[in-house]
Amino acid sequence: MTETADAEAIFEAMGAVVTRWTMGSTAAPVASFWRTELGDDPVEAELRLLALSGQFLGAIVTAEPPPVLRVLPDIPTLGLPTVHEALRPLVRRILATSKDGASRTEFIHFLVARGWTTHPADWIPDASDEDAPDIYAAWRDWSASAASGETTRRQAGDQLTAENWEDFWPAARKAALIMLRQRDPSAARALLEAKLGSESADARLRLLSLLSERLSGDDVAFLEGLAANDRAPKVKALATSMLARLGHGPAAGEDIAELAGYFSVKTKGLLRRSRVVQIESPKTPAQWQRRKALLDGTDLMSFSGALGLGPQDLIDAWDWNVDPAADTGLIKLIVETGTDAQLAQAAGIVSEHDATGLIVALAPRLTPADRARFASARLRAHGIGFDMARVIAGAAARLDDLLSAPAGAKLLAELRRDDAKPSDHVAEFQALGLLASRTAAQQTLQRLTAAGLLQGDPRLDMLRLNAALDDNGEKP
Amino acid sequence: MTISACSRSAARGDIELSSCPDILTILDSNWEAGVAIDLKAVEQLATDQSSLKAAAGLAKPAKWSGVGSSPDGALIWGECAGSGANPYRVMADLRDLGNKCTCPSRKFPCKHVLGLLWLNAEAIVPFAPADTPAWVSDWLGRRRGTSAAKPASTAAPAGEKDVRAARAVEPEVVEDPKDAARREAQSAKRNEETERAILDALDALEQWIGDQLRMGLSGFIDDATARCRRIAARLVDGKAAVLAGRIDELPSRLLALAAGDRPSGAVVELGKLVLLARAFRATPRDAEIRRVVATTETRETVLADPQALRVNAQWEVLAEQVQTRRDGLVSQTTWLLNLAASGPRFAMLLDFFPASAGRRGSVFAPGERFQGELVFYPSQQPLRALLVRRDAAEAMLNSEWPAPDMALGEALTRPLLAEPWIVEIPLLLPRGRIARDDSGGTWWRAADGTATLPVAGNAEGLLAGTELMRTAAIWSGNRLAILAAQSPWGRIGGHD
Structure with a gap:
């Protein structure tokens, strides 16, 4: 190399060299500092220059970082510990085999119910994952900050006020509002009164639904305001439904009288003291449609009033299992506009009948303890499968002795069949794993392996995780 | 259908064993007698005598590591050193003789599966009851799709097979010194011809590189895939297959760059090729340079080389990269980190197999740690290696990676x-x-x-x-x- 050539000079010349080659011109003439090394043969000089330039660009030149680089904040630790390292491979496999978002969400809720969260390398919720358990609020907000590029940490915790409302990311705000509602319902409502108007329709709907917790007469004025004035029909409908739960249904109109026409209240019994709601079956498809539309548009209080009954009397006197569509309509009314007591009353009555679908519809508003109780009862008395029982029970159930239920006996019998296949009953095994208490999971594993299933059978993953996971969750 | 044809089809998942009463009887009697499998079943399962012979060679403890079984004895598994850098993972379900191996063999079952069954049948190594590894469970999960009943194979059974014959050690043939000398001379002549062919191919490569510069790198970048394919084909003809593979992958490396960086990226890539061609011309017999131009030494050659660096250390599996290349091969690269204070910091276990061999299971789980001996291909900077031995997993207390060795x-x-x-x-x-x-x-x-x-x-x-x-x-x-x-x-x- 020519003595005077230094890295800076070569670097400056590289631009011209690369440009010339890009255009198809010879480049040796602009690399005079390597004249000696390149030699006199023009073809050979180009190849030598290519070798030298390639090495210079590859070894010395790296991309210059832009002056401004953003570093995301640390992923925060959550309120529950992450699953132990030894169980993470099992968690990853279950997550990987959860084919849809719903089954993944169920599994995440199961972990939370047992007092655990996922490791952030295995699963982090998206910012928009409204189904993620509230304990993940900080990670949802971290995902939101990562997507938006914001690098400053925002507020977290439960000290949410109108003043610091904007300092919270949405998921943390929601979690704080839930805590505030549990601690001080009026303060939470007052906060919503102050801030709800500035939120989007979707956000308003989500925030308003939080008032379901500890709903009381103090909320009526606020809800009436929303039912009358909110811009979004869905928000109006939710406020109306909440008002109905509080016994403030809309005034009865012509529609309610028309609806009442599809039903009649009769007396029965020897003394004709007990009443029964007799369902007049619609005669044409158009009438069926009309009745459904009328049921969808009313509330429990108005409907019972139109029949001259109180809501509890209506639920008591309903002639269940005669007209499934009418049953479904009434249950929907109860779920959307009934009080907790009315809901429990309906669940008690429906559970006596062979109407699993109605229990499923009621389940989301039942307490975790009731859900587990009804699931257990239907497993044993009505012979439903584990997958259906899981839908009723939710994530917090801890049922025992599951294989002694008819579904268990059926499962064991099918495993022993000659034509049993290794892909059979995947959903039932998964549901078993989600439903069982830890002890039951351990016992179930023993019985299933004794029945011929391999311990390493991937269908047993959920049971194996349940059996190995310390149950630190709140018991329903 | 014969027992052996039946067992082969069942193992492949082609048929339900319930349709093979003959082999079911054998399996059932074995099972009930508490014997997982006997050598007769191995014999019947083998596709031919050569498989059986090869399996006999593998039924030795030194070839295997990580051998285990499920507590009920139904599943067995192990890792077998094959011809590649990565060991093969072998697993079998003794209830129906279903099996799986990560080797690319087209025989089913392959010699590694037969070797594992042989080890088990003769209790050559202890099959310690253990938790089923995730890779065995994964295979069980994937078997779901293949266990549905399908028409039984109509393939005729291969010729007679005999375990005793497979075990027999063939006497060494004493070679005539004249034959040996003739063969050596032929080999030297072949090497010379190969070297000449490679040098000619490298001349063509330099000519091609010069042409790309003359025609402009802008056009080269736009048409890189086709142009690289053409010169790669010429290099394959010239016995520079490894270099051809590298040039085939050049366009994808180039296209991964931002558009503005591609001209200088092309200069770097083509410049390296010139350097490599010149290095080969200077020392055509250098194994390290030959490895990146023409061929890689065989596993046996590296293992037999007394100069090859052997490192017994604690390794962590960093990652596995599986890439389908344009030449129809799939490259499987396992990156290992040496957790010891000194020695080569990284090791790369590299294998190739044809894409037509289908999906191949991972050999290691990322994050897994093991004590093991690696032999490195001779190099100034040892990196590519072969796994010689992998010891049974033990608790690895030191969880920290070592500090970087240099700035x-x-x-x-x-x-x-x-x-x-x-x-x-x-x-x-x-x-x-x-x-x-x-x-x-x-x-x-x-x-x-x-x-x-x-x-x-x-x-x-x-x-x-x-x-x-x-x-x-x-x-x-x-x-x-x-x-x-x-x-x-x-x-x-x-x-x-």
Whole structure:
């Protein structure tokens, strides 16, 4: 190399060299500092220059970082510990085999119910994952900050006020509002009164639904305001439904009288003291449609009033299992506009009948303890499968002795069949794993392996995780 | 259908065993007698006598590691050293003789499966009851799709097979010295011809590179795939197959760059090719250079080489990269980190198999640690290696990765002094963190602010949301591909 050539000079010349080659011109003439090394043969000089330039660009030149680089904040630790390292491979496999978002969400809720969260390398919720358990609020907000590029940490915790409302990311705000509602319902409502108007329709709907917790007469004025004035029909409908739960249904109109026409209240019994709601079956498809539309548009209080009954009397006197569509309509009314007591009353009555679908519809508003109780009862008395029982029970159930239920006996019998296949009953095994208490999971594993299933059978993953996971969750 | 044809079809998942009463009887009687499998079943399962012979050679403890069985004895598994750098994972379900091996053999069952069954049948090594490894469970899960009843195979059974004959040691044939001399002379002549062919091919390559410069790199970048394919085909004809594979992959490396960086990227790539061609001309017999141009030594050659570096250490599996190449081969690269204080920091287990062989199971789980002996292909910078022995897993107390062996600047450039043509340099980076620029580009930034390097891909999730105490990555001259990192949250895989 020519003595005077230094890295800076070569670097400056590289631009011209690369440009010339890009255009198809010879480049040796602009690399005079390597004249000696390149030699006199023009073809050979180009190849030598290519070798030298390639090495210079590859070894010395790296991309210059832009002056401004953003570093995301640390992923925060959550309120529950992450699953132990030894169980993470099992968690990853279950997550990987959860084919849809719903089954993944169920599994995440199961972990939370047992007092655990996922490791952030295995699963982090998206910012928009409204189904993620509230304990993940900080990670949802971290995902939101990562997507938006914001690098400053925002507020977290439960000290949410109108003043610091904007300092919270949405998921943390929601979690704080839930805590505030549990601690001080009026303060939470007052906060919503102050801030709800500035939120989007979707956000308003989500925030308003939080008032379901500890709903009381103090909320009526606020809800009436929303039912009358909110811009979004869905928000109006939710406020109306909440008002109905509080016994403030809309005034009865012509529609309610028309609806009442599809039903009649009769007396029965020897003394004709007990009443029964007799369902007049619609005669044409158009009438069926009309009745459904009328049921969808009313509330429990108005409907019972139109029949001259109180809501509890209506639920008591309903002639269940005669007209499934009418049953479904009434249950929907109860779920959307009934009080907790009315809901429990309906669940008690429906559970006596062979109407699993109605229990499923009621389940989301039942307490975790009731859900587990009804699931257990239907497993044993009505012979439903584990997958259906899981839908009723939710994530917090801890049922025992599951294989002694008819579904268990059926499962064991099918495993022993000659034509049993290794892909059979995947959903039932998964549901078993989600439903069982830890002890039951351990016992179930023993019985299933004794029945011929391999311990390493991937269908047993959920049971194996349940059996190995310390149950630190709140018991329903 | 004969018992042997029946068992073969059942093992392949082609038929339900219930349709083979003959073999079911054997299996049932074995099972009830508490004997998992006997040699007769191995014999029947083998496709031919040569498989059986090969299996007999593998039924030796030294060939196997990680052998185990499920507590009920129904599943057995093990890792068998094959001809590649990565061992093969072999598993079998003794209830129906279903089996799986990660080798690319088209025989089913392959010799490794037969070897494992043989080990079990004769209790040559203890099959310790253990928790079923995840890779065995994964296979069980995938068997779901294949166990449905299908028409039984109508293939005629292969000729007679005999375990005793397979076991017999063939007498060594004493070779005539004249034959040996003739063969050596032929071999030398062949080597010379090969060398001549390679040199001719490299002349053609340099001519081609010169043409690309004359015609303009702009056109080359636009038409890189077709042009590279043509010269790669010429190199294959000229017995420079490894170099041909590299040139076939050149366009994809180029296209991974931002449009503005491609001309200088092309200069770097083509410049390295010139350097490599010149290096080969200077020392055509150098095994290290031959390895990147023509052929790689066989496993046996490396194992027999007394100069080859052997390292017995604790290794962590950083990542496995599986890539389908344009030449129809799939490359399977396992990156290992040496956790000892000294010695080569990285090892690369590289295997190729035809894409037509289908999906191949992973050999290692990322994050897995093991004590084992590796032999490195002779090199100034040992990196490519073969797994010689893998000891039984034991508790690895030291969870920290070692500190980088040299300053980052040196680590980025020193390998190029010895092998200026290399494309990938494995690096162990000091404490740092992922950062983003305004256009969404991802960077790794050293905690002390002395270095900032561009990262390939997005590095999302936990990788971008925590301090990275150590990061293992591949530097390709213009981008870092993160393999794994250590963080306050523990180990993070590059794709987590």
